[in-house]
Amino acid sequence: MLNKDLKLNENLFNEDVEKRAVRDGFGSALLLLGEQNNNVVVLTADLKESTRVEEFANKFPDRFFEVGVAEQNMAAIAAGLGVSGKVAFISSYAAFSPGKNWETIKTTIIYNQSNVKIAGHHAGVVTGADGVTHQAVEDIALMRSFPGLTIFSPCDAIEAKKATMEAANINGPVYLRFSREKSPIITTDEATFDKNKIQTYWISNDPKVTIFATGHMLFQALMASKNLEAQGINTLVANVSTLKPLDTQTIVEISQKSGRVVTAEDHQVAGGMGSLIAETLAKNNPTPIEFVGLNDTYAESGKPNELLEKYKMDNNAIEEAVKKVISR
Amino acid sequence: MVIEDLTRGKLNDLKLKANKARILTLEMLFEAGSGHTAGSLGMADIFTAFYFHILKHDPKNPEWNERDRLILSNGHICPIRYTAMAMSGYFNEEELKTLRKLNSRLQGHPHRTSLPGLETTSGPLGEGLSQGIGIALAAKLDGKDYQTYVLTSDGEHEEGNTWEAAMFTGKNKLNNLTQIIDRNNIQIDGKTEDVMPLEPLKDKYLSFGWEVFEVNGNDITAFVDILKQSGNVSDKPVCIIARTTPGKGVSFMENDYNWHGKPPNKEELEKALQELKSLEENLKQN
Numbered sequence: 001m002l003n004k005d006l007k008l009n010e011n012l013f014n015e016d017v018e019k020r021a022v023r024d025g026f027g028s029a030l031l032l033l034g035e036q037n038n039n040v041v042v043l044t045a046d047l048k049e050s051t052r053v054e055e056f057a058n059k060f061p062d063r064f065f066e067v068g069v070a071e072q073n074m075a076a077i078a079a080g081l082g083v084s085g086k087v088a089f090i091s092s093y094a095a096f097s098p099g100k101n102w103e104t105i106k107t108t109i110i111y112n113q114s115n116v117k118i119a120g121h122h123a124g125v126v127t128g129a130d131g132v133t134h135q136a137v138e139d140i141a142l143m144r145s146f147p148g149l150t151i152f153s154p155c156d157a158i159e160a161k162k163a164t165m166e167a168a169n170i171n172g173p174v175y176l177r178f179s180r181e182k183s184p185i186i187t188t189d190e191a192t193f194d195k196n197k198i199q200t201y202w203i204s205n206d207p208k209v210t211i212f213a214t215g216h217m218l219f220q221a222l223m224a225s226k227n228l229e230a231q232g233i234n235t236l237v238a239n240v241s242t243l244k245p246l247d248t249q250t251i252v253e254i255s256q257k258s259g260r261v262v263t264a265e266d267h268q269v270a271g272g273m274g275s276l277i278a279e280t281l282a283k284n285n286p287t288p289i290e291f292v293g294l295n296d297t298y299a300e301s302g303k304p305n306e307l308l309e310k311y312k313m314d315n316n317a318i319e320e321a322v323k324k325v326i327s328r
Numbered sequence: 329m330v331i332e333d334l335t336r337g338k339l340n341d342l343k344l345k346a347n348k349a350r351i352l353t354l355e356m357l358f359e360a361g362s363g364h365t366a367g368s369l370g371m372a373d374i375f376t377a378f379y380f381h382i383l384k385h386d387p388k389n390p391e392w393n394e395r396d397r398l399i400l401s402n403g404h405i406c407p408i409r410y411t412a413m414a415m416s417g418y419f420n421e422e423e424l425k426t427l428r429k430l431n432s433r434l435q436g437h438p439h440r441t442s443l444p445g446l447e448t449t450s451g452p453l454g455e456g457l458s459q460g461i462g463i464a465l466a467a468k469l470d471g472k473d474y475q476t477y478v479l480t481s482d483g484e485h486e487e488g489n490t491w492e493a494a495m496f497t498g499k500n501k502l503n504n505l506t507q508i509i510d511r512n513n514i515q516i517d518g519k520t521e522d523v524m525p526l527e528p529l530k531d532k533y534l535s536f537g538w539e540v541f542e543v544n545g546n547d548i549t550a551f552v553d554i555l556k557q558s559g560n561v562s563d564k565p566v567c568i569i570a571r572t573t574p575g576k577g578v579s580f581m582e583n584d585y586n587w588h589g590k591p592p593n594k595e596e597l598e599k600a601l602q603e604l605k606s607l608e609e610n611l612k613q614n
Contacts, residue, residue: 041469065465073492076455080462083440083448085470088462103452104489108459112449113441 007190019182025160027052034060044091045074051091051121071101082114094120094136110146117167117174124266126304141271143175151243153177155218156186162193181304183216198250202237209322210236213264214273224318252284261289262321269293290321329475346376352411357591360428366574366587368408375412387417390444401456402481403437418445454487464505476505483515497565498537506566512574514585538567545570
């Protein structure tokens with residue numbers, strides 16, 4: 001069952017559950033931040049509307065910079081602003097930022113310890129019809145190796161808003177990973193976002209498997225757990241919304257309860273969230289794991305749900321992975 | 329930007345300082361056993377002019393908020409920057425000998441948070457102009473009147489990022505930013521015009537909405553004059569194409585691209601120091 005203590009959306013499994021794009025939470029947080037802090041500035045590379053910075057641009061034109069289709073320039077300009085007392089957000093598709101400007105981010109933002117927040121939109125195959133070029137499925141792998149970077153991968157629009165607000169409070173680089181399509185609202189305004197804590201969203205007695213999920217895949221994991229419960233298979237579902245620094249203590253504790261683990265992410269399995277969990281458990285509590293994600297291949301154009309199904313990343317794939325890891 | 333006139337006495341002092349900077353730079357490169365010699369020597373006059381005449385700065389308070397920002401985009405010539413910083417009092421000249429060594433603040437390519445007084449981290453080319461834009465934009469937002477000077481190389485104009493930044497600066501008419509291009513015509517693989525032709529460089533910048541000046545970058549008087557002149561430009565960014573001689577001051581290094589990325593050995597160092605010391609004697613007699 002959903003963990004009642006966390007004040008999650010009770011209508012989550014209803015047909016008419018509210019859906020919003022994760023990126024929408026970013027846009028509303030920026031508006032708030034713009035009012036609260038004069039040092040907040042926003043840059044985009046010709047993606048004002050689709051990365052949800054348009055309202056900020058309209059309301060705070062002096063603190064908004066359109067750099068055109070030039071992601072390297074955007075990152076390094078933000079780096080200059082970030083070392084000059086500004087809280088600089090750069091907003092583009094993750095396929096281009098950090099996909100195209102990775103070394104610029106390394107040198108001018110990460111190693112330079114500049115106060116820049118990198119918003120990577122259109123993460124994952126659920127970007128859909130635009131196709132593989134616009135589906136960022138390597139960005140976690142690219143970003144997780146950066147020392148000192150904080151990485152947030154929120155599960156819904158509400159958590160995205162909280163993560164964005166939190167990012168502004170951190171004095172240093174942050175990567176925010178957002179998906180494009182509308183997805184079910186899982187949390188509520190009252191739910192707590194603790195950047196240091198992995199929370200267990202689905203709880204059960206005598207769980208056999210813990211499912212660690214990140215981003216919109218949390219919904220697929222929760223669906224899987226609900227279906228599995230009806231089949232008499234008890235699981236836990238943990239929301240890994242902070243990928244770095246990683247709450248290793250909770251990962252070890254909850255996987256000790258279940259003994260087996262499945263990870264679920266809209267990203268390449270190689271180098272993604274599953275790898276982080278596997279590294280943590282290999283070191284602290286070796287545990288059988290199955291990985292749900294893009295498996296060393298690329299997807300294609302299509303509708304988000306069609307892609308999740310075809311590339312074995314939907315709730316059915318997670319259910320199969322749970323059964324498989326139990327059978328091992 | 330307020331730059332004082334150069335008196336004859338001050339000019340001679342600056343020439344002596346530039347010469348000393350070349351000596352210290354060669355010694356530190358020899359000590360390090362690796363590093364970039366030609367560009368460092370070529371830019372000694374410009375760095376001396378900046379640290380001892382042009383910049384509004386306080387070596388004892390490197391974080392002073394009103395300071396002018398000097399950004400080095402082509403980070404590989406950092407030996408000359410480190411030398412100018414040490415000579416102007418940011419740190420002890422002895423520390424120059426730690427260049428590129430373990431536990432040193434003088435990293436092989438400049439790292440902002442390692443050494444107070446560095447404005448950016450650089451090395452990978454083409455990123456400095458963009459970082460300078462961010463710093464200049466912050467000045468505008470905060471109503472500060474510091475000037476942002478960005479030193480770039482000609483070779484790094486092969487990087488697309490440089491032109492992305494040039495477009496942005498022109499569009500936004502950033503009149504508080506001055507770019508100085510070290511036009512020394514060499515890069516690792518040879519002459520810039522053989523590797524990838526860059527001319528007509530002046531026309532390129534004019535067409536991007538910049539005001540462009542050309543000057544002999546090894547002539548301190550001319551360089552200071554051009555900077556003063558450029559202060560009259562109020563509606564666009566300024567680009568100064570500074571023609572410099574790579575390896576300047578050492579006869580067997582001048583204009584030889586083989587000196588781009590290597591330090592002198594013992595024998596070469598001694599020969600070079602001999603030349604520079606005799607130049608010093610001449611200057612002292614003036």
